[in-house]
Amino acid sequence: MSAQLSIAKALNEALRKSLENDPKTVLMGEDIGKLGGVFRITDGLQKDFGEDRVIDTPLAESGIMGTAIGLALRGYRPVVEIQFDGFVYPAFDQIVTQLAKMHARALGHVKMPITVRIPYGGGIGAVEHHSESHEAYFAHTAGLRVVTPSNAHDAHWMLRQSIESDDPVIFLEPKRRYWDKGEVGEDPGFPLYSARVVRPGTDATLIAYGPMVKVCQEVAAVAEEDGRRLEVVDLRSVSPIDFATLEESVKRTGRGIVVHEASVFMGVGAEIAARLTERCFYHLEAPILRVGGYHAPYPPSRVEETFLPDLDRVLDAVDRAMAF
Amino acid sequence: MTVKSTARARKKAAPGVPDNRAGVAAPELVQLLTPEGDRVEHPDFPLTTTPEELRSLYRDLVLVRRFDAEATSLQRQGELGLWASLLGQEAAQVGSGRAMRPGDYAFPTYREHGVAWCRDVDPLNLLGMFRGVNHGGWDPNEKNFHLYTIVIGSQTLHATGYAMGITKDGADDAVIAYFGDGASSQGDVNEAFTFASVYNAPVVFFCQNNQWAISEPTTNQTRIPLYRRASGFGFPGVRVDGNDVLACLAVTRWAMDHARSGNGPVLIEAFTYRMGAHTTSDDPTRYRLAEETEAWKAKDPILRLKAHLDKEGLADEAFFAEVEAESEKLGLRVREGVRSMPDPDPTLIFDHVYSEPHTLVDEERAEYLEYAASFEGGEHN
Ligand SMILES: Cc1ncc(C[n+]2csc(CCOP(=O)(O)OP(=O)(O)O)c2C)c(N)n1
Secondary structure (H helix, E strand, C coil), rough: CCCCEEHHHHHHHHHHHHHHCCCEEEECCCCCCCCCCCCCCCCCHHHCCCCCCCCCCCHHEEEEHHHHHHHCCCCCCCCCCCCCCCHCHHHHHHHHHCCCCCCCCCCCCCCCEEEEEEECCCCCCCCCCCCCCCCHHHHHCCCCECCCCCHHHHHHHHHHHHHHCCCCCEEEHHHHCCCEEECCCCCCCCCCCCEEEEECCCCCEEEEEECCHHHHHHHHHHHHCCCCCEEEEEECCCEECCHHHHHHHHHHHHCCCEEEEECCCCHHHHHHHHHHHHHHHHHHHCCEEEEECCCCCCHHHHHHHHHCCCCHHHHHHHHHHHHH | CCCCCCCCCCCCCCCCCCCCCCCCCCCCCCEEEECCCCCCCCCCCCCCCCCCHHHHHHHHHHHHHHHHHHHHHHHCCCCCCCCCCCCCHHHHHHHHCCCCCCCCCCCCCCCCCHHHHHHCCHHHHHHHHCCCCCCCCCCCCHHCCCCCCCCHHHHHHHHHHHHHHHHCCCCCCCEEEECCHHHCHHHHHHHHHHCCCCCCCCCCEEECCEEECCEEEHHHHCCHHHHHHHHHCCEEEEEECCCCCCHHHHHHHHHHHHHHHHHHHHHEEEECCCCCCCCCCCHHCCCCCCHHHHHCCCCHHHHHHHHHHHCCCCCCCHHHHHHHHHHHHHHHHHHHHHCCCCCHHHHHHHCCCCCCCHHHHHHHHHHHHHHHHCCHHCCCC
């Protein structure tokens, strides 16, 4: 396609292509029809593909998820939209107890090619339950794959790859970046579960995903003015994690800093830090550091900037890493 | 190429068969005041009111609408992050809210500003959440009005549990749980019906069927009128004209007394209409026709009571002027109050995460303070 698209539009085009390419693909969710979803990601799709394929469901996430599983058993390829991060929890039981385990329980006889799209993360000044980062819950569950794009190209291709996958994929969309534009290329360029070095550097590796990739790129640009060359790796997939790419980078730079919006405690950063410490122990100049949210409920929007990692907090961590 | 498949057409009710479609109001609707403002009687729900009570209800409706309008414009001016307007639903909320006794307890969604008003919650407290300075800025126990719940349907279970507690205490209070037509699809709501029924809990489920769950019409949630759901769970269901404050008052008063007397739960479906957008983030022109909204204007809950007061000569010009002046004053107070509402201290993040000390939270608070102090002026962000 090769075009400048917003992440929102790139996702919309990916859904359109998936609906065109496979008649078994169906979209399900609240307000995804006439409204086109609250973020307009499904804009125009019901008009073009009909109410049987772009389904405005009753307001019941457990129902959406459970019936998607049933449709998958019947040979369909459901793409589920959860309206906001905080509203996936009614579906959590179906996701964790059924979706994640069905393939293993059936000894491989059954596949669960379901994609669960969830706008996630903060920074949009929203009320409660509209700003959460819950990737660790899903990544902790064997049987689920968890991916999150940071730019329009990846948004488009990773969504198409997720829909084509025969495994259940939790597809986390960085909602505060929906309107960021970028080039969407002719082909994916990378397999779905690979990380990507988005900025090469030599002094330390910033590891981020989703909404934090942009922050880390800004950090690297600012650090360069101070003569520090930071490498930025976009993780893209939170489960599985492409440790080979991370290891190669951190062995070269000797320092790693993981940045995510989710609370640091028991977060994805903890897993990355632990594994990189094992794999890169003799190459490390400093412990792997983590920057993220606090161990507290996501706060009211007037103080969310304090909760969210920003340029200063990441730079502060870079200083600490370099001081070792 | 687009692959289009035909959506199966929804069947219309056969001629002569009662139309059970969810969005159709007649004929079961309880009404005590016609849209023209004429008082009618209903055999099951008698109501006697004094002129003073009627005027007081009118005052409630006007002030609640004024507060709501003020909040909508404050959102437009950037003072609030979001607002969920109750426009059109004033009678359902004031009627049911005024049916409560002081010891009764209400569990709202995020739109029950009119019920909050009846429970004497300061309107400014409601706005803190929509401004983004807190997640619900009042003590629920002080006003017997729970915090707003955004996760659709959750509060119906809390209401039921609270009601179960009332039974255990041997008290004669009752609980009212608010939710929408969309929420009726949630598992939680259906589980609440089950628990309430099985434990004979003194809870009234008050569903404001405002015809829309964001962009989805009620027919996306149910194929029978919502109030009839109750019978499957084993308790009574009533559909009331949600734009008729007197009918809402009478039916809710009956239901609360029914519940508090040990007869178990009641489901009330208040048939009403969301005149505005779902929230200030919503654009209803994408999914509903202006004619529909226009048609509902003729059923306006405030005009209806005003017509009644006028016809019966129950209020004079001085009264209406007084209410108008009071509403101006409320608007001003809300406006000024919101504008001067301070941003919280960032350390609010660490307050009340737990009721007892927690080492991690304490550590993170200390780290944050040290970090913030490292900036010029000691303040970050
Ligand atoms: C569990 C959950 N899912 C989705 C949402 C997003 N959402 C907020 S309001 C709403 C529609 C609610 O409709 P209804 O219950 O009819 O109440 P109304 O807003 O019309 O008063 C939706 C889908 C939510 N808040 N919680």
